[in-house]
Amino acid sequence: MTNVVEVKVGLHCDDCIKKILKAIKKIEDIESYNVDTQLNKVIVTGNVTTEQVIRVLQKIGKNAASWDQSQINASTI
Numbered sequence: 001m002t003n004v005v006e007v008k009v010g011l012h013c014d015d016c017i018k019k020i021l022k023a024i025k026k027i028e029d030i031e032s033y034n035v036d037t038q039l040n041k042v043i044v045t046g047n048v049t050t051e052q053v054i055r056v057l058q059k060i061g062k063n064a065a066s067w068d069q070s071q072i073n074a075s076t077i
Contacts, residue, residue: 002031005044005053006067011037016062023060027052041067 011017017035020042024033029047036043042064044053050066057064 001047002045003048005048005050007042007044007050007053007057007064008040008067009042009057009062009064011035011040019060020057020062023056024053027056 009020011020017037021033021035024030024042024044027044027046027048030044031046033045034043035041042053042057054064054066
């Protein structure tokens with residue numbers, strides 16, 4: 001089953017982005033991935049869950065949250 005997972009993560013510099021992309025490439029069953037530096041958003045398509053993507057990003061020291069959840073938190077401020 002193909003899912004589209006959108007995660008908010010800090011994309012501060014080119015090294016951060018390279019590190020994130022390297023980690024995402026290792027996830028099994030992904031079809032595509034993209035990084036939106038303007039929105040600090042990582043988009044992964046494939047047989048993955050939001051939790052899997054967040055876990056991989058946390059392993060490399062990145063704070064990550066579901067894009068939906070981050071939007072809810074931003075609107076309540």
